[in-house]
Structures are given as structure tokens and as C-alpha cells.
Amino acid sequence: MTDGLDVAALRADFPILGRTVRDGKRLVYLDSGATSQRPRQVLDAEREFLEQHNAAVHRGAHQLAEEADEAYEGARSRLAEFVGVDAGELVFTKNATEGINLVAYALGNAATAGPEAHRFVVGEGDEIVVTEMEHHANLVPWQELCKRTGAKLRWFGVTDDGRLDLSNLDDLVTERTKVVAITQQSNVVGTVNPVARIAARGREVGALSIADSCQSVPHSKVDLRSLGVDFAVFSGHKMLGPSGVGVLYGRRELLETMPPFLTGGSMIESVFMDHTTFAAPPQRFEAGSPMSSQAVGLGAAVDYLSVVGMDRVAEHEHSLTEAALRGLAEIPGVRVIGPTEAVDRGGAVSFVIDGIHPHDAGQVLDDEGIAVRVGHHCAWPLHRRFGVPATVRASFYLYNDLDDVASLLDGIRTAQKFFRVG
């Protein structure tokens, strides 16, 4: 037990953490930054929905349909409360990537969408600002939007210690800026970015702001309203929920005038042979049969996290991150990429080991039962920035404990021994 979280009791809720891997080794799961594990409560909620209430959402008038609608919309309401916004401001998507693409394509569609969408139009002379530490999901869609519209892509650089270089904030975010897209917390180096400050600058110059909150909503108390962003995305499977469901937040006023991305069933108001009018948000952005049990499962994940308490989750992960950073600093030949102090920093810890390629290090760790991620973690430009082709990333969650950190540190020493370095 550390800092008030009874990790042993929590772990009992996660069946997968009880299994062994690679010839009977205890599973040390340090890859929650890629996907988190799911507690029984989430699995039960999905099963209960499918066994008792399953029906196509927003389509029927029979009892099951009513119950399915209620379960789906109930999940939306709980999610909204969890991140401090209104239910009508949350759109269910397939994943966070789709949420970002939804906004990027909606902006691309704005030029032909009528006068109410005028503020979303992107064209030549406009600029879109991102950062060098973005996940590809918050970079490639903007590159593509620039290609389609003639807008120019610009970005914040990253300092040697893995922070955003905001020294040129006012030169980078100007009246020409149409969109500022920033990660709230880096999935590689763990840096927590001053999103509120950047979004405020965006507001000053009339730019839309979008936060990639995939690594922050699961790990700390996030109030999107007070963050001051126009849009934000996060994914279900990184916060104890199912895969196949993500969330896009958009300020009501914006969602009401933004043109749709995907079109078809569910998102319409009236359809004629030659034209269609669209439903109010969030339905306008949820074309086709939505995922249902996944949304319900995500609602259960939010309930689970709320009972534990996000402040306690953050505090717990902070202590694990501190221990990991301290331990890594003590191993000769290991270099952490990113902030080496647990200040404004989440629990994704990436590092390289002299003389051992990250894949090979990951293989030895795997042999010890330790699941980490190796590679560029979908943030290739950030790795280039640090002159490394790949890193080993350990990422923590509420079900990890100090034993897991110790296993990681031991595993690194084992790898050094195996490859005869260090």
C-alpha cells in the first residue's frame, strides 16, 4: 500500500493481472499508456448490457431500445460530469484518433457548408500550430488538412529536458492561426503541458484550440471547461474502459455550427431526395449505429475511477513515477528521455540504455514478465528531436505498485548483464 491506495485490493478487480506470462512469471504490466486493463466492473457492465438491454441505440420504440438508449446516454452523462462539461458537448467516436479527424475534416468541409460555418473555414494564409511532441494522431490529420486547404503547419519545439519551448508563443500563435492542437500530457516523455495558457493565447487571436487529453483524463482530475479549450479528445481503452470507443468534447456553441464529418443515418433531421438537414449535436456527429456496450463499459470505468478518486490516482502514480525516475538515475548507462523530475509530469517514463537497442531491452524485460512498450510510440518526430530511433517506455496506472517499479529496475540490470554492457 502506498499513499492511501490499497493497490492489492484494486488489483483483485483486474483478472488479467492475476495471470502469469513467459513460463510462470508474475505479469508486471507497465504498458497502460498504450492500453489499460479492465476491471471486472467494466466487463460485468458490458455483459449485463448485452444480456439484458441490447438493442440498436436511437432507433427503436420497444422496451429494449428504450433501455439501450438510456444506458448509452447515461454513460455520456457520467462521462460529461467526469470531465466537467455538459452531456450535449460530448460525442462518442471510435477512438481519439477519429475524434481529431472529425474536427479536421469538419473544418475542411466548412468552406462549402454555408454561412453559419464560416468561422471554421481554413484556407491559404491560415496557420495550424501543433507541437513537436504530438502523437501522430494529433499531427498527421493536421498535416493532411493543410494539404487539402493550403494552410501552413507550424509547431512548438521541445527543449532538451522534454518541455515545450513556449518562448515564441506570441510569434507562433497569431491572427493567422486557425487551430492550436496540443497534447495535454506527452505519451512518451510524460510532460504535462500548460494547455490553459496556450488555449488562452489562442482565444486572444481567435484560434480554435484542441487538446489531446488521452494521457491526462485517465490519470488525473481534468476539468475541460476550466482548461479553456474548444475541443478535446480522449479514449476509452486507456482509462479502464473498452476499446472501440473514444470521446470528443466540443464547446456547445461550436458543435452547434460545425459541419459534420461522417454523414448517413442517425445524424439527420430531415432527408429529401436532393438534400438533408442535420440533427443537433452531439447526434450530428454520430453517424451510423453507434457502439453501445463499449460506451456502457466506459461509463462503468468512469464510475470505477470516481470511486477510487482521481486525485488519489494521480498522487499514487506520482509516487511511482518518482521512484522510477530515482531508480533509473541510479543505473549507469540508462538515460531518461524527458523530464527527470516528477514535476508537471505524468507516469510515462521513456529511456534508452547504452549498448542495448530498445527492442532487445524490451525482449529481456518480457522474458522477466515485464510488459513495456518499445519503439517510437507513435511520436516519431519527438524521437528524432532527441536523436534516438526508439525508446523503452514504462507507463504506470493505479494498479501498479512499488514492486512493479523494482521489477523494472531489476529487469534493466538483467538486460545489461545479458548483453554484457553497463
Place this chain on the structure above:
Amino acid sequence: MQLQQMYQEIILDHYKNPHRRGLREPFDAESFQVNPTCGDEVTLRVKVSGDTVEDVSYEGQGCSISQASTSVLTDLVVGGSVDKALSTMDAFIELMQGRGQVEPDEDVLEDGIAFAGVAKYPARVKCALLGWMAFKDAVAKSGGSTEGAS
């Protein structure tokens, strides 16, 4: 501990002391291959004279498996005919895609048999094949045939 099965001494030797590493002139064709999931990359050149693979030179960054496998590749193909190189490649690919069920022929694959253990780790098979994919591509570009290569 299954690690030794995967990281045979032969592999570690080739990794630490790679054969024919470095990009050389002259060459007939060059191929750049990258594994997008991990960022490992290799640039490989071939020089073919008549039907003979005269030289293979390469530069790259990546894990021990991808680097060692490219080093072994050069041992297996340089000095032999293009046809033999391609049939050796087929044998190596078959071994790597065999999920550990394929018995390698040492006469054909020589040091390449050390990669049999890698075939049990699906995530690493691509590493072992990176240099070979570059070789296949470079040979095709040089006008050599890759028919029969899977």
C-alpha cells in the same frame, strides 16, 4: 529462460561485429526499408556482375536481430549467383514465418539457422526480415529476378 534460444551467440557476434557493414561504391541498386512500427531502418546496396552477387553493403539502425540478420545475409549471398541468393532468401523467409515449426537446413542457411528461435516471437520476425526485404527490392531494381521469392 528462453532468451538464449533467441539471442544465440552467433546473433550477438554478428551484432557486435557486423560483416560488410558500410555503404560502398560501385553499386547497381539501393533500397531503403523501414519498419514503421518501431523505426528500425536499413539502406542496402547490391552490386551484381553477370549472374553473380559481387557485393552487398548496408547501413542502418535497429535491434540486434535486424542488424545481425543483415550481416548474415551478406555472408550467404555475396559471391554466389543471384538465383542461389534468392532461393536462400526463400528458405530464410520460410524459417522466419514458420513459428518455430520449420527445421532449418544448415547447408543452405549457415549462420542463418541461429534465427530459428526468433521465429517463435511473431513481433520480432519483421526485424529479422528487414535486411532481406531490402535485398529483395535492390535485386529487383538491379534487374535481377525475384520470381519465386515470396
